[in-house]
Amino acid sequence: MQTLQRRxxxxxxxxxxxxxxxxxxxxxxxxxxxxxxxxxxxxxxFWNAVYAESGVISGLAREQTINYILLAxxxxxxxxxDLVWEFGSNLREGLMVHHLLRPVNFQAxxxxxxxxxxxxxxxxxxPILLLGVFLFGLKIPTDLMTWLAFLVSALLGFTVMFFFTWxxxxxxxxxxxxxxxxxxxxxxxxxxxxxLVPLAMMPEWLRGIVLSVPFAQALAVPIGLLSGITPLGDxxxxxxxxxAWIIGMWIISTLxxxxxxxxxxxxxx
Amino acid sequence: MDAGEIVGYIGVNGAGKSTTIKMLxxxxxxxSGEVRVLxxxxxxxxxxxxxxxxxxxxQRTQLWWDLALIESLxxxxxxxxxxxxxxxxxxxxxxxxLDLGALLNVPVRxxxxxxxxxxxxxxxxxxxPKVVYLDEPTIGLDLIVKERIRDFIKAECGAKGMTVxxxxxxxGDIEELCQRVIIIDxxxxxxxxxxxxxxKRFGKFREISFDTMKEAKSLQLPDGAQxxxxxxxxxxxxxxxxVSSASKVASAVMNQIEVTxxxxxxxxxxxxxxxxxxxxxxxxxx
Amino acid sequence: MTRYMxxxxxFLLQRLKALMExxxxxxxxxxxxxxxxxxxxxxxxxxxxxxxxxxGWNYDEVLMVYGIITLAKSINHxxxxxxxxxxxxxxxxxxxxxxLVRPIDPLFHLLADRFCQDGVGNFIVGLALxxxxxxxxxxxxxxxxxxxxxxxxxSGGFIFIALNLITCVSSFWIIDSVPITRLVFDNHLFAQYPxxxxxxxxxxxxxxxxxxxxxxxxxxxxxxxxxxxxxxWVSPLIAAFLMFIGYRFWxxxxxxxxxxGS
Numbered sequence: 001m002q003t004l005q006r007r008x009x010x011x012x013x014x015x016x017x018x019x020x021x022x023x024x025x026x027x028x029x030x031x032x033x034x035x036x037x038x039x040x041x042x043x044x045x046f047w048n049a050v051y052a053e054s055g056v057i058s059g060l061a062r063e064q065t066i067n068y069i070l071l072a073x074x075x076x077x078x079x080x081x082d083l084v085w086e087f088g089s090n091l092r093e094g095l096m097v098h099h100l101l102r103p104v105n106f107q108a109x110x111x112x113x114x115x116x117x118x119x120x121x122x123x124x125x126x127p128i129l130l131l132g133v134f135l136f137g138l139k140i141p142t143d144l145m146t147w148l149a150f151l152v153s154a155l156l157g158f159t160v161m162f163f164f165t166w167x168x169x170x171x172x173x174x175x176x177x178x179x180x181x182x183x184x185x186x187x188x189x190x191x192x193x194x195x196l197v198p199l200a201m202m203p204e205w206l207r208g209i210v211l212s213v214p215f216a217q218a219l220a221v222p223i224g225l226l227s228g229i230t231p232l233g234d235x236x237x238x239x240x241x242x243x244a245w246i247i248g249m250w251i252i253s254t255l256x257x258x259x260x261x262x263x264x265x266x267x268x269x
Numbered sequence: 270m271d272a273g274e275i276v277g278y279i280g281v282n283g284a285g286k287s288t289t290i291k292m293l294x295x296x297x298x299x300x301s302g303e304v305r306v307l308x309x310x311x312x313x314x315x316x317x318x319x320x321x322x323x324x325x326x327x328q329r330t331q332l333w334w335d336l337a338l339i340e341s342l343x344x345x346x347x348x349x350x351x352x353x354x355x356x357x358x359x360x361x362x363x364x365x366x367l368d369l370g371a372l373l374n375v376p377v378r379x380x381x382x383x384x385x386x387x388x389x390x391x392x393x394x395x396x397x398p399k400v401v402y403l404d405e406p407t408i409g410l411d412l413i414v415k416e417r418i419r420d421f422i423k424a425e426c427g428a429k430g431m432t433v434x435x436x437x438x439x440x441g442d443i444e445e446l447c448q449r450v451i452i453i454d455x456x457x458x459x460x461x462x463x464x465x466x467x468x469k470r471f472g473k474f475r476e477i478s479f480d481t482m483k484e485a486k487s488l489q490l491p492d493g494a495q496x497x498x499x500x501x502x503x504x505x506x507x508x509x510x511x512v513s514s515a516s517k518v519a520s521a522v523m524n525q526i527e528v529t530x531x532x533x534x535x536x537x538x539x540x541x542x543x544x545x546x547x548x549x550x551x552x553x554x555x
Numbered sequence: 556m557t558r559y560m561x562x563x564x565x566f567l568l569q570r571l572k573a574l575m576e577x578x579x580x581x582x583x584x585x586x587x588x589x590x591x592x593x594x595x596x597x598x599x600x601x602x603x604x605x606x607x608x609x610x611g612w613n614y615d616e617v618l619m620v621y622g623i624i625t626l627a628k629s630i631n632h633x634x635x636x637x638x639x640x641x642x643x644x645x646x647x648x649x650x651x652x653x654x655l656v657r658p659i660d661p662l663f664h665l666l667a668d669r670f671c672q673d674g675v676g677n678f679i680v681g682l683a684l685x686x687x688x689x690x691x692x693x694x695x696x697x698x699x700x701x702x703x704x705x706x707x708x709x710s711g712g713f714i715f716i717a718l719n720l721i722t723c724v725s726s727f728w729i730i731d732s733v734p735i736t737r738l739v740f741d742n743h744l745f746a747q748y749p750x751x752x753x754x755x756x757x758x759x760x761x762x763x764x765x766x767x768x769x770x771x772x773x774x775x776x777x778x779x780x781x782x783x784x785x786x787x788w789v790s791p792l793i794a795a796f797l798m799f800i801g802y803r804f805w806x807x808x809x810x811x812x813x814x815x816g817s
């Protein structure tokens with residue numbers, strides 16, 4: 001009888017764990033929401049204060065800038081992917097060779113995976129978009145052409161970042177500091193993607209630098225189109241520039257990967 | 270428990286062993302009843318109690334993962350306020366008896382399981398506690414390391430008159446170290462007494478095995494003997510030494526079937542514990 | 556008290572020794588903090604190239620606010636980082652019991668157990684910002700002002716620690732307290748900028764409810780000779796009060812823990 005009681009209490013304890021675990025996920029969801037509200041409030045009130053004394057800055061009105069900043073906040077996942085961590089863990093566990101020997105193109109497989117991840121992340125951000133609309137008067141464009149121009153540019157921009165990160169991820173063949181490399185790239189993306197300040201407000205020289213590295217192609221360019229800062233007529237020209245970036249990044253990353261991969265195919269591992 | 274005793278504390282998983290240890294170390298508060306260690310309430314007087322006890326939690330380290338052993342020990346000595354010269358003496362002594370010389374400058378994360386356990390023991394005893402709790406100190410270790418650890422516990426705790434409470438699944442530990450055994454199940458003590466008593470009480474049974482030419486069917490056995498199991502050409506028989514004898518059983522079997530070989534064995538402690546769990550004790554009491 | 560101080564010193568020394576083995580990741584950790592903070596500061600710089608002031612605060616004054624809170628945060632980051640992971644790393648894995656069988660205060664043991672080197676990056680950033688702002692603003696430091704900077708930063712550090720302590724106690728019940736701690740902690744981001752740019756409700760929240768304002772805005776206001784600056788002298792009281800609450804809360808959680816185990 002006592003044994004039975006003990007069994008019951010053990011199973012009871014295990015059962016009691018389930019709502020606890022469930023709550024933990026719930027908790028993360030709600031906490032995430034509140035954290036995003038905090039971040040958005042700061043962006044909103046900061047920019048409000050910036051515009052307190054002047055109506056137009058670098059040709060941008062208050063509403064335009066705030067719309068751009070909030071949309072960029074929402075679409076932040078476009079500008080980053082997990083390739084560095086992916087390479088790092090594959091190399092650490094010795095799975096890289098295994099992946100390369102599969103009858104699927106390794107790069108194509110990763111492209112599809114990362115694309116899916118970005119899509120998922122953006123979808124999960126939808127509550128934030130709604131909060132932006134209700135709390136901060138974010139205006140979501142309703143014009144179909146604007147969305148089309150944005151979607152093409154976003155896809156191209158994601159592809160630019162994919163090949164660029166592919167190139168950076170090749171460094172994981174040479175160093176074990178995966179975490180450091182990943183965080184470093186994330187930190188640079190934060191500023192250089194144009195998530196924090198519209199490119200128009202940057203001084204000439206700084207904008208030159210930002211546009212000579214690929215980060216902005218993934219966020220500032222498509223969000224510029226979506227928020228209406230960039231006129232729709234510019235879209236084809238911007239797409240061509242993005243395609244040029246893709247070609248360049250594709251060549252560099254492919255060449256570099258070929259060299260880097262020798263590290264493991266020669267030594268084995 | 271009396272001072273200076275080494276007591277084995279046995280029970281299946283979930284029987285309440287670790288809860289007991291947690292209450293005795295002051296980590297947990299008893300939900301009912303009272304706990305006294307050295308006349309103190311270990312939870313209410315947690316700090317005073319902590320000074321006088323040493324604990325080894327078999328599967329969790331007490332040491333700092335990234336620190337060299339000597340640095341962990343230095344820190345622990347400071348935490349327990351061990352006077353420097355006293356500390357130096359004990360450290361020298363442990364270095365010899367636990368063979369720590371080569372380990373002192375190795376970080377714990379690079380140690381093997383056995384090396385870790387030796388280090389844990391040193392860490393738990395460096396402040397010469399009066400009461401020591403060892404929770405599974407030999408789990409997962411190979412025989413040679415086990416031997417060494419048992420020797421150390423015997424020598425160290427015996428010489429200093431420490432009171433030791435040892436939980437283990439390894440009955441070899443108990444047989445070698447403990448004079449007294451407490452067996453619990455479902456939070457209840459079901460046996461508490463000297464190890465010889467259980468051995469004697471259950472030792473009156475012996476087992477004898479025969480290899481036979483043919484399958485043994487329906488054997489006639491003398492009083493006090495019974496067939497435990499019969500496989501194709503093997504028979505295990507248990508008999509009560511006080512009623513029958515090995516020769517009586519053997520000749521009875523040999524008269525009925527052709528035997529190629531036989532062997533006699535004494536039941537070991539593991540079997541005894543199994544029997545106790547099966548209620549053998551209760552049955553006897555009735 | 557002196558015993559605890561010398562103990563802490565020993566813990567710290569040992570930890571630094573162990574960290575010497577990971578020099579590369581230490582440098583990377585500090586660098587990455589600097590790059591992250593650098594991104595935000597660069598954004599502020601770009602914006603303030605375009606406008607003379609943020610609600611009456613010029614660029615260097617904003618940096619002063621930002622610098623002080625970064626210094627205060629670095630104290631929490633360096634000395635109390637274990638509060639983040641006590642549930643995940645210690646309680647769930649069972650290592651927490653180790654603190655309870657030792658003859659020292661378990662909270663002290665928990666905090667002393669891991670000095671977090673990554674906080675050094677924040678300290679460097681914060682200090683650099685305060686120095687830069689004070690040079691550009693031509694601040695003449697009186698002893699009282701130096702005292703206020705120290706009081707503000709240290710009290711601010713304790714405000715961070717106390718709020719993390721209060722929220723981390725939930726890990727005795729729900730194991731992973733990180734989301735709850737984050738909920739409160741993230742509010743410090745408001746206080747990176749002058750509180751006057753926010754609506755009244757937010758500045759009251761950041762002053763009297765989740766008082767990160769005392770770790771940045773008020774001490775900076777005092778140093779810059781602005782109104783409300785004298786409120787900064789309340790910082791130590793607020794910090795002490797929160798630490799008191801936090802410690803009581805911690806003991807309450809500990810009592811629950813030793814009642815049930817896990």
